[in-house]
Amino acid sequence: MNDVTQFTRADWQARAAALRFRNEIWIDGRAVPAASGARFESVNPASGAVLTDVARGGAEDIDRAVASARRAFEDGRWSRKTPAERKEVLLRLAALIRENVPELALLDSLDMGKLVKDAATIDAPGSAHFFQWHAEAIDKLYDEIAPTGGRDLAMIRRVPLGVIGAVVPWNFPLDMATWKLAPALATGNSVVLKPAEQSPLSALRLAELAAEAGLPDGVLNVVPGFGEDAGQALGRHADVDCLVFTGSTAVGKMFQRYAGESNMKQVWLETGGKSPNLIFPDADLDAAADMAAFGIFFNQGEVCSANSRMLVHASIAEEMIERMAARAAQAQPGDPLDPASAMGPLVDRKHADTVMGFIASGKQAGRLVCGGERIARDASDAYVQPTIFTDLRPDARVVREEIFGPVLTIQTFKTEDEALAMANDSPYALAASVWTRDLGRALSVSDRLNAGTVSVNTVDALSAMTPFGGMKQSGFGRDLSIHSFDKYSALKTTWIKY
Numbered sequence: 001m002n003d004v005t006q007f008t009r010a011d012w013q014a015r016a017a018a019l020r021f022r023n024e025i026w027i028d029g030r031a032v033p034a035a036s037g038a039r040f041e042s043v044n045p046a047s048g049a050v051l052t053d054v055a056r057g058g059a060e061d062i063d064r065a066v067a068s069a070r071r072a073f074e075d076g077r078w079s080r081k082t083p084a085e086r087k088e089v090l091l092r093l094a095a096l097i098r099e100n101v102p103e104l105a106l107l108d109s110l111d112m113g114k115l116v117k118d119a120a121t122i123d124a125p126g127s128a129h130f131f132q133w134h135a136e137a138i139d140k141l142y143d144e145i146a147p148t149g150g151r152d153l154a155m156i157r158r159v160p161l162g163v164i165g166a167v168v169p170w171n172f173p174l175d176m177a178t179w180k181l182a183p184a185l186a187t188g189n190s191v192v193l194k195p196a197e198q199s200p201l202s203a204l205r206l207a208e209l210a211a212e213a214g215l216p217d218g219v220l221n222v223v224p225g226f227g228e229d230a231g232q233a234l235g236r237h238a239d240v241d242c243l244v245f246t247g248s249t250a251v252g253k254m255f256q257r258y259a260g261e262s263n264m265k266q267v268w269l270e271t272g273g274k275s276p277n278l279i280f281p282d283a284d285l286d287a288a289a290d291m292a293a294f295g296i297f298f299n300q301g302e303v304c305s306a307n308s309r310m311l312v313h314a315s316i317a318e319e320m321i322e323r324m325a326a327r328a329a330q331a332q333p334g335d336p337l338d339p340a341s342a343m344g345p346l347v348d349r350k351h352a353d354t355v356m357g358f359i360a361s362g363k364q365a366g367r368l369v370c371g372g373e374r375i376a377r378d379a380s381d382a383y384v385q386p387t388i389f390t391d392l393r394p395d396a397r398v399v400r401e402e403i404f405g406p407v408l409t410i411q412t413f414k415t416e417d418e419a420l421a422m423a424n425d426s427p428y429a430l431a432a433s434v435w436t437r438d439l440g441r442a443l444s445v446s447d448r449l450n451a452g453t454v455s456v457n458t459v460d461a462l463s464a465m466t467p468f469g470g471m472k473q474s475g476f477g478r479d480l481s482i483h484s485f486d487k488y489s490a491l492k493t494t495w496i497k498y
């Protein structure tokens with residue numbers, strides 16, 4: 001039986017008990033220990049149990065991985081394959097991901113606490129889809145000939161950059177890695193991937209599947225380890241051509257500094273968010289409430305584009321607050337392996353402490369509508385209730401700062417201009433949502449919102465076909481879509497006189 005939607009908690013538990021964890025560094029097509037011999041524990045936040053210990057990569061391991069990636073790039077074993085040949089390998093990888101959805105989903109769920117049903121129906125199939133999409137696109141991109149006229153032929157071609165360093169977060173471990181790897185590999189680059197220390201397991205399995213699909217050794221290397229050592233070493237490495245990052249704004253700024261202080265490598269950043277969700281009185285309020293709840297409670301609110309700020313017209317504020325409190329009551333966390341659970345634990349106790357700190361500050365700055373407590377469950381202290389605040393000061397920390405947890409603030413506005421001023425009053429500009437039945441208002445408000453993506457009458461609209469990324473301190477550069485190839489290639493002109 002392979003229909004993951006029919007799996008029971010007992011089915012998932014049985015599969016979890018039978019899992020084998022890949023826990024070494026992956027360099028040059030082989031699993032190797034860290035040069036230092038150091039290891040770190042991978043802990044299941046739902047139970048506090050240690051899953052396995054993982055090789056802790058450091059600067060020496062990053063060096064070896066970059067050297068392996070460089071060799072692979074220079075000898076052309078992948079970089080000089082035709083786009084159609086690369087496509088075939090990546091399509092096989094997509095197929096292997098599909099065959100291994102339950103295992104990949106479990107790895108992410110156990111490693112960082114997301115619901116396994118979501119990992120099995122969204123994250124893992126999404127990863128297969130994104131590999132397939134970029135693979136299928138790569139042999140359909142044409143290069144250019146400049147209109148020079150005369151006895152000149154000026155060809156403008158996209159060429160791969162060389163060695164890409166990719167540093168990714170723990171909230172969608174498999175998908176955030178895939179968003180970088182699929183376009184980077186399709187364009188012919190070699191990659192050194194550093195997964196987050198909280199969630200290295202799916203990336204290590206993915207590397208093995210890529211080898212099985214026929215990706216040559218050295219083209220994809222995965223170095224698990226901590227940010228300040230492995231991450232920083234990659235960011236500062238003199239032989240890395242481009243560093244792509246998804247994570248917090250604070251660390252994104254560090255990568256800009258690392259690049260400036262080393263070899264001026266290209267840096268592309270997908271960073272934090274504090275996305276507003278504007279509800280006008282003519283909206284379908286039930287649909288808006290359903291999607292707003294998804295927008296903040298999906299993945300425990302650990303989503304960069306989470307709709308963490310609801311801005312609602314004063315005339316419907318009380319109705320919306322009631323609706324949201326009812327939705328929050330249905331979003332209580334439970335065992336991530338239980339298909340009946342609505343949320344899992346946060347990624348670890350440390351992050352739960354941070355979120356509880358925000359909640360404590362919210363209690364001082366406004367009115368707690370619901371939630372606001374930690375939940376003790378099994379041996380874990382990483383569970384936090386879905387929480388809603390209103391009547392907040394505009395300068396409250398819960399309104400201004402990214403919480404990255406299941407915490408929603410609700411503020412009211414009286415006019416469209418006021419709504420826009422509040423929405424745009426943020427250092428972030430990743431995503432936004434607008435709810436209205438008035439098409440003219442939907443378009444004019446969308447135009448004036450600072451955001452990489454504006455969703456109208458939905459939240460967090462996203463697909464392989466559309467670019468994803470932010471403005472302001474949410475970063476720059478785009479993942480997904482044809483435009484993602486821009487980050488992984490340079491335009492090269494070859495001018496021939498004849």
Ligand code: NAD
Pocket residue numbers: 167168169170171176194195196197225226227228230231232235246247248249251252254270271272273303304305402404430469470474475
């Ligand atoms: P983080 O910035 O702490 O860590 C992200 C990665 O950076 C990890 O691999 C980590 O090991 C590494 N890192 C940490 N410190 C480092 C350092 N000093 N030098 C080099 N590397 C370092 O972020 P996180 O807590 O893992 O993830 C949450 C953040 O990610 C949130 O801010 C969220 O908004 C953001 N995020 C953004 C997007 C997007 O597309 N914009 C998507 C998902 C998550």
